[in-house]
Amino acid sequence: MIPRYSRPEMVAIWSPETKFRIWYEIEAHACDAMADLGVIPKANAEAVWKAKDVEFDVARIDEIEAVTKHDVIAFLTHLAEHVGSDEARFVHQGMTSSDVLDTCFNVQLVRASDILIADMKALLAALKKRAIEHKDTVRIGRSHGIHAEPTTMGLTFARFYAEMDRNLNRLEKARYEIATGAISGAVGTFANIDPRVEEHVCKQLGLEPEPISTQVIPRDRHAAFFAALGVVASSIENIATEIRHMQRTEVLEAEEFFSKGQKGSSAMPHKRNPVLTENLTGLARLVRGMVIPAMENVALWHERDISHSSVERNIGPDATITLDFALSRLTGVVEKLVIYPETMLENLHKFRGLVMSQRVLLALTQAGVSREDAYRLVQHNAMKVWEQGADFKTELLADPEVTAALGTEEIEEKFDLGYHTKQVDTIFSRVFKD
């Protein structure tokens, strides 16, 4: 996570200030619940809320931690400085540090998820808009990088929409995975704390109580969370790769928007490089690289070890900040992508009708020519186009074996682009349900 690839709202979730604020809320809500249960005096619970509007002093907490080498104790010590050490003496009672740390981490991940979900919705809106705009913009479809049959730019956007819509669903599922909290004590037995404290705190924070925790919330949840982010990142790479291909000099069917003051290269001023989508390709690698460490975090020893912590202190912020930035950047790229329909048509006609060979093959078969013969006829004429620059339709019309099977009009009809776009509306109605 570096400032270059970060946005402030997501960064704020991971600030020490936010973290201590969440810790505070957990402790304060826990005191409320304990007071309600008669475990601690009401007055002490209420006293904790005195710090409600306090900006906790991160430097001071760090200072205390340098001595105690324990972050939660450092925070509690500092909290007592605000609340009064006598009033604060029931804070954290019966709890263990991880009750605070893990619940806080999940609150942060939930908030991060909410941003990512909003990001995704913005991206979906952009993709839908461009899909509708270019629903009928014909371009050549390519398999293996080789021209296949015509399709439309709208279908390209529509399939990215469908993919990202699945990713929206995955993000929502991922949010659900980690939207739990635990206040269950040192090994999760609630020996020193009533389960109702956990219930109250979770409810206040918008979490579900973890049905069974040890000292920690189980890490399969987080593994699933980061795995979902890895899938989303891979889909970002997918769109980025398409755009990079479209912008390459020989294709040039689209370009990333290029602002006036921007210099493409210190040496070659004519160059407009797809640097944003290349950048997104790299960011996808980064997010994906965090999936395996998150999975390696699952097998903690017994009721917990702390090996997951250093991993999560990094990938928690890094994965969410990077993905937030990437989704936002991609949305901008999609919204402003400059599309060249004329070039699309030029490219489509580059091989003089060859892309219609599938239709001709089919027509021949339907006209009673055997599969093998039809294949041979099409291949024979196609090779003349490929090797000698001939025009496919012209060659077919001049081939007596072909014309014996298909009339002139029928051959002409096979080169009609409308044939290929006739189901676009059907597909759109499948993808865009409302």
Added chain:
Amino acid sequence: MIPRYSRPEMVAIWSPETKFRIWYEIEAHACDAMADLGVIPKANAEAVWKAKDVEFDVARIDEIEAVTKHDVIAFLTHLAEHVGSDEARFVHQGMTSSDVLDTCFNVQLVRASDILIADMKALLAALKKRAIEHKDTVRIGRSHGIHAEPTTMGLTFARFYAEMDRNLNRLEKARYEIATGAISGAVGTFANIDPRVEEHVCKQLGLEPEPISTQVIPRDRHAAFFAALGVVASSIENIATEIRHMQRTEVLEAEEFFSKGQKGSSAMPHKRNPVLTENLTGLARLVRGMVIPAMENVALWHERDISHSSVERNIGPDATITLDFALSRLTGVVEKLVIYPETMLENLHKFRGLVMSQRVLLALTQAGVSREDAYRLVQHNAMKVWEQGADFKTELLADPEVTAALGTEEIEEKFDLGYHTKQVDTIFSRVFKD
């Protein structure tokens, strides 16, 4: 995937025979739909079903492929040998190879998912049984590998149950991810084939039509599928790691079942090694290693390239076969795990009451001692136990500062194990809902 770590039912899904059988069904159902639509003659569609009970000759298909270098054409050629080349001439009409390959692959993944889901349910049953059996078997809970507070073996099984129950849900979601088929032609436009053919074929095969495909079914689905398998594998490692720890000589709270004829080592006959769970740990690494390749498969070029294919030809079978084997092996380990409650109690008492220090700390605070003083008192007496082999309770009873705050009876009460297990039923009712 090697025989040593494979089970026949899952292996069968990935045999060439199964693959050709599914290809055949796709083609035959497609012919039916085309005949219904009046695109091809009914007689030809019916003729295809002549091969209904044919065992396709894999060697013969390979032979043809050696010439054509194209597997689907080889299959279709072979099919025509059974059906008659004239009758077969409408088979595959308007379709592209990937319509068959991708739909088949998803059928295989769905069937594999069904086995994995059944495996998971068997594992859940085993975990639940052992959880109930050992609900009240007290053992020490450990954080950082260090004794913390008492818990029960039942809670350990219960948390694995809860984790695997989440994994069951993930597997069901994963199955849903890849339960789609596509018969949409060369670039997914349905130019040469009616979308209703796709609908019919998918319905017959228990799939949903892919809302929008290119030449292929989008690979974010498969990435999500394999990612889910990676999470499950990590949870398997989690349970395996717990058992390996329990079986280590110094702990010995459990052992993998050891059959009579089995030799643990060629040199040390007394050794009973947790080789099954160690093996599971390795298998988890293998499955996890397939997640990133699956994610790298998402960004195919334009309407498709075939780079995903070599990856999937390997990880399709490898991940599902390995995970099936691992789940089954783990179920056996759990079912037959030999548990030593006496050793659990011995271990729990290893440090003469130190594990009760949290309770004493809390009691002192509640009795009005300041947090810092309570901490100091507990730490002071604890160190005597740790360093001099003293008994914690005895020390506390002899410490006037402590007895000034807590009565003898109260101190005694702090060492009652029942205190730690009082919420086990509550937790069980959260985990085992029915």
Added chain:
Amino acid sequence: MIPRYSRPEMVAIWSPETKFRIWYEIEAHACDAMADLGVIPKANAEAVWKAKDVEFDVARIDEIEAVTKHDVIAFLTHLAEHVGSDEARFVHQGMTSSDVLDTCFNVQLVRASDILIADMKALLAALKKRAIEHKDTVRIGRSHGIHAEPTTMGLTFARFYAEMDRNLNRLEKARYEIATGAISGAVGTFANIDPRVEEHVCKQLGLEPEPISTQVIPRDRHAAFFAALGVVASSIENIATEIRHMQRTEVLEAEEFFSKGQKGSSAMPHKRNPVLTENLTGLARLVRGMVIPAMENVALWHERDISHSSVERNIGPDATITLDFALSRLTGVVEKLVIYPETMLENLHKFRGLVMSQRVLLALTQAGVSREDAYRLVQHNAMKVWEQGADFKTELLADPEVTAALGTEEIEEKFDLGYHTKQVDTIFSRVFKD
């Protein structure tokens, strides 16, 4: 590892027959050394060699293992069936299974390395041949997929040569990493076996004695080995990606060789798809996916656990067989790659001289124009080419600000291709040292 992507010589290394043959040699050589040291009778050592030409019966060994559940004991039992149980009674004395298994695994990896090294040398020869052949074949260099400045196809091959030459070095280093053997007993103390036995066996098998082993050879060696394979695989992907780009319809500067009988697609006979290099891209992902599992194998518990074994039983064969196949396939692709120099020139001129803008910019600066002004002048004229299809040289010659700084002849000279190839020999002499 599947037959489709395997070559027999490498597969043979991983057959049970080869494995048992190596086990046998380890045991027999160990007996020789023990006899020389007077630890066992000479006659017994000699007797073991009676099995020298025996084809061990894999099915029989499997049968025994089904009972003993221990592979080395099963083998030893079978060996005794050949040698005589009395004569064989000193075989394996003082040794532990891993002495045999680990030393054998490394012998296999060394042999696999030898094949990979030979593969790499064949690839290097092919790359060098094509580099020399196309040393002066001018093509456009591209950064970000956008035309930059001219380069030559020979330089492209030369840089792949240099990259693969580094990979040759990495493979040799990787071979060195795992070319050790260990016969050090149950925990590596040589308590029951003399270190000279290890020395003798290793010498006979072409290995170095592992300086310090536990029960196993340390797995950092294998992690480094598989990491090297991952780097090689990534370089294969690099070359494959270049060729895939060159073959795409709009670029078409090269094509994979296309044999006569081969059908590109069941539906589009004109298509010649770069399926071999797409396949190589996928194979690279597979090999790369094995790196992390190999690294996770390093942290075995204490003197060893067996979690690494299931991983290595898979990735040992899979990674080496896949990489052998990939290197061989790539060599064939490079040797037979069809290159189109005319298309290269056409592509180079696609933007009517724009790629020379860097030279013009430099010339203007050298002629005393400020950097900012030079940039502006070049950018201004370049945009006319880009947007209006003008010719860059013509525009420059017509721009009084430009001609004020540069003479006509000088402008003409800036469009000379020879300028860009003048250092090709220098670079070749750096890359091809002999």
Added chain:
Amino acid sequence: MIPRYSRPEMVAIWSPETKFRIWYEIEAHACDAMADLGVIPKANAEAVWKAKDVEFDVARIDEIEAVTKHDVIAFLTHLAEHVGSDEARFVHQGMTSSDVLDTCFNVQLVRASDILIADMKALLAALKKRAIEHKDTVRIGRSHGIHAEPTTMGLTFARFYAEMDRNLNRLEKARYEIATGAISGAVGTFANIDPRVEEHVCKQLGLEPEPISTQVIPRDRHAAFFAALGVVASSIENIATEIRHMQRTEVLEAEEFFSKGQKGSSAMPHKRNPVLTENLTGLARLVRGMVIPAMENVALWHERDISHSSVERNIGPDATITLDFALSRLTGVVEKLVIYPETMLENLHKFRGLVMSQRVLLALTQAGVSREDAYRLVQHNAMKVWEQGADFKTELLADPEVTAALGTEEIEEKFDLGYHTKQVDTIFSRVFKD
């Protein structure tokens, strides 16, 4: 990379100040070489050195970049503010941004390597010191977590030394991999710049000229670099795992040093958790997670795309800073590790002689008992120890079948610990060569 896991010296390498300083040196040395070649005026080259002692203003450069959206141009603009725009007009002539960026990145990686190499040497010194100190401290060796045969703590340290010594070698090789620079222009043809400029700059910066570059230095080098770091990280995890096992309550053969003020847990004051080595386990996962992204960076498009950049901006600092921190932390852990030889002996005797079963087995075989019988005898008596708490030696002495083969004295001798440590000096002489 977060402050908590960072050390200032390594962090400084990755500061913007350091980066701009290196950029400056590259440009200034390049000017020198160009002046020597007569390409630019000597006076201009000399003028650049006016900025020799300037602290570049990072904020100002960022400000310019915000407009130009190009970092190198921003820097050059700022440099001209110091040197004078007229004097600076030949700076960067004929170069491309990547000449600066890539050469700088490699300078940073080389410096980072130097720190890592120094770290590793410090770790080696610590390991060697502790190895010698505990050369004869007997402890039980464990395979599968189960007691096997005696070894010594010195051997444990010695094997970590040997492993880290290999890692030192790998780091040196990794440094060599990336110790190259390139000043070869837009596509690596040296069209606009003389190769001797590259040679001069590289020599001044302690790099080798890259034999053939495109616009960038080939990324297989960096992949190999980060892969090496991944192996080192895995070895760190290996040592960390050993220590975590040693410190677990039931084993307690060692503890991380525990300073006076440190609180182990907010709730359980008696706990001394191996948090440093658990932390190292997590850090290893992080570094390992960067290997695949680095490998994915190898296959750039044509002469380059910029997808690698966002990856490297993160993993360049993150991997080196994390590994530096981890190596340093591990060195501290090793140096100060508190070792408990008495507990080691207690643990060794936990199963009353069972660990000597291998010796007894061997002795029986040597005394003429068949392998099967010897196995049976040892197993029989061992089971009594295991199940009934008997003493192994006592049982053997009471077993007439055993005493028929072995005399009392011989049986006694089999339980001598010296037997197991007799080769320690031999092994030490292999590991510690000087």
